[in-house]
Amino acid sequence: MLRVGLTGGLGSGKSTAARLFAGLGAHVLQSDAIGRELMEPRQAVYAKIAAHFGPDVVLADGRLDRGALARIAFTDGRVEELNAIVHPAVIARExxxxxxxxxxxxxxxxxxxxxxxxxxxxxxTKYSETKYGETKYGGLHGASGAGWQDRFDRIILVTAPEEVKIARFVARSAAGDALSNERRAGLEAEARRRIAQQIPDEQKSALCDYVLTNGGALTELEWQVDQLWPLLQDAAR
Known part of the structure; x- marks a missing residue:
């Protein structure tokens, strides 16, 4: 079996790449989907989040208010508190x-x-409270012996220009609705905040085995995935 990590910043198109690989026969595990499952009522992760962040993140029907939780995490600078609850459980489930x-x-x-x-x-299996590093992006935590090296045999990075990433985030958030100038500006600012909290592609690419560029037409990404897939299959054997 070959364990592959597929990563990319907000709006890079990594989910599109994942769907293309799945269509070729890969078994795709989506961290976001697993996280959502673990954050459902009666799950241990749900209980920890509700206890830590309080009743403001719980809706009347008992489900988590994901919008309120996102605002607290990203806008109020408490994202690492949320990650400390969710990430270990998601990675263990993966x-x-x-x-x-x-x-x-x-x-x-x-x-x-x-x-x-x-x-x-x-x-x-375990985690450390050691800080990533000294750069404003946090650096690459434990680059010489990080958990990701134990988790994966290969890493694929999906990249796109920042403005393309922002435009994709805005379009996804709008979900087909017309946006006022104020709403569009707010979404663009939110995208930039989230991107700023992620390690830049230039740093990540040095640690990846393969880089897929996704700033243009879908057919360009399809071609790259088709070229890479046989290499992954050979490595799995």
Whole structure:
């Protein structure tokens, strides 16, 4: 089995790349989807979030208010508090699912789609409170012995120009609705805040095995995925 990390900043198109790999036969695990599942009522992660952030992040029906939680995390600068609860559980679940796939298919290519492979402090078994580094982006935590090196055999980075990333975030957030100038400006500012909290692509690319560029037409990304897929299959054998 080959364990592949697929990463990229907000709006890079890593989810699109993941869908393309899935169409070729890869087993794709989406960190965001796993996180959402673990944040449902009656899950341990849900209980920890509700206890830590208080009743303001819980809706009347008992579900988490994801909008309020995002505002607290990103706008109020408490994202690392949320990560400390969610990341270890998500990574542990990914490891469990990967082992289940391995048991069924020893030659499987398992791709974990995650925006924060390098940013997170946490590994599947234990984590450290050591700070990432001294740069304003946090550096690359434990670059010589980080948890991501134990989790993955290969890393793929999906990149796109920053303005393209921002435009994609705005379009996704609008969901087809017309935006006022004020609303558009707010979404653009939110995108920039989130991008600023992620390690720049230039730093990540040095640690990745493959880089896919996704600033143009979908066919360009499709071609790159098609070229890479046989290499991943060979490595899985």
């Amino acid at each position: 490891a469990e699912l990967s082992e289940e796939i391995r048991a069924r298919d020893s030659r499987a290519v398992v791709i974990v789609e995650s925006a924060l492979i390098f940013e997170t402090k946490y590994s599947e």
